[in-house]
Amino acid sequence: MEDHVIYGIHIIREHVSDLQKILSEHGANIKTRLGLHDVSNNISSPSGLILLEIVGEEKERNELFEKLQKVKTVEVQKMIFKHEK
Numbered sequence: 001m002e003d004h005v006i007y008g009i010h011i012i013r014e015h016v017s018d019l020q021k022i023l024s025e026h027g028a029n030i031k032t033r034l035g036l037h038d039v040s041n042n043i044s045s046p047s048g049l050i051l052l053e054i055v056g057e058e059k060e061r062n063e064l065f066e067k068l069q070k071v072k073t074v075e076v077q078k079m080i081f082k083h084e085k
Contacts, residue, residue: 004081005054005061014046022071026064030055033060 001040004022019023023030038045068076 001083002055003083004078004079006081007052007054007065007068008077008079009050009052009068010075010077011048011050012075013071016073017072018071019068022064022067023052026060028066029054029060029064031040031055065082 012020023033030052031044032051034051035048036051037048054064064077065078
């Protein structure tokens with residue numbers, strides 16, 4: 001059984017076309033994508049959070065993470081939940 005690998009992407013500013021391009025390029029490695037938007041007084045904020053469940057080879061996962069870290073309008077963190085072998 002594969003480890004559960006989760007990437008958290010905090011969107012700091014609205015202009016995220018680079019982010020969307022990277023996510024599209026690595027779509028085969030994204031099993032689940034959940035978007036959480038900041039809302040205040042019924043106004044949607046340009047910031048928010050995306051949670052990704054990542055699958056695939058470790059090399060592919062690391063490549064995606066490194067690309068995400070280079071996007072200046074986001075902060076990226078990684079969680080790995082190991083399974084006993």
